[in-house]
Amino acid sequence: MNKTFSALAEPNRLHIVELLRDGPLTVGEIADRLELQQPQVSKHLRVLSDAELVEVQPSANKRIYNLQxxxxxxxxxxxxxxxxxxxxxxxxxxxxxxxxxEKEKKKQFDLED
Structure with missing residues (x-):
């Protein structure tokens, strides 16, 4: 679980997980949405993969990432x-x-008598 917390503690990685919540994305799509360079995103994805938060599915020349x-x-x-x-x-x-x-109501009632 420490790997999970450590991976999610970094804001960009947390954003990646949030993006993948809506469905699988390629590295390029993630990079575009986060306005980061593709190598940066790849490093973040590697950390998320090591923490078993994402999985990769190669498809032709693309790598598609899903939440695990x-x-x-x-x-x-x-x-x-x-x-x-x-x-x-x-x-x-x-x-x-x-x-x-209830005590306050009883107290008020007793004062009115």
Whole structure:
């Protein structure tokens, strides 16, 4: 997972992953969309490939890149544990706020009597 985080920490690589989310692209298409030189994009793609975030499919004289979802699923699984933790905390906070609201209403009611 460290390779995944390391690869996605660089903004251009994150942008490449976001571009590939919509479908496969060639190196040239990625370079055009990011306004980078093709050698730069190739280096970024190599890092993403090493992190198993993208896969390449040669087609004639082009190299077409796709997202490789397994690493993203692993990342999502890791993040899910944090989502569950925060949801539980927000649920407890909601319960606490409801209790405080009920106490405040009771206090107001008692003052009116």
């Amino acid at each position: 979802f397994q690493s993203l699923k692993e990342l999502d699984g890791w993040l899910d544990s944090f989502r569950r933790m925060w949801e539980e905390r927000f649920d407890r906070l909601d319960d606490y706020l409801q209790l405080m609201l």
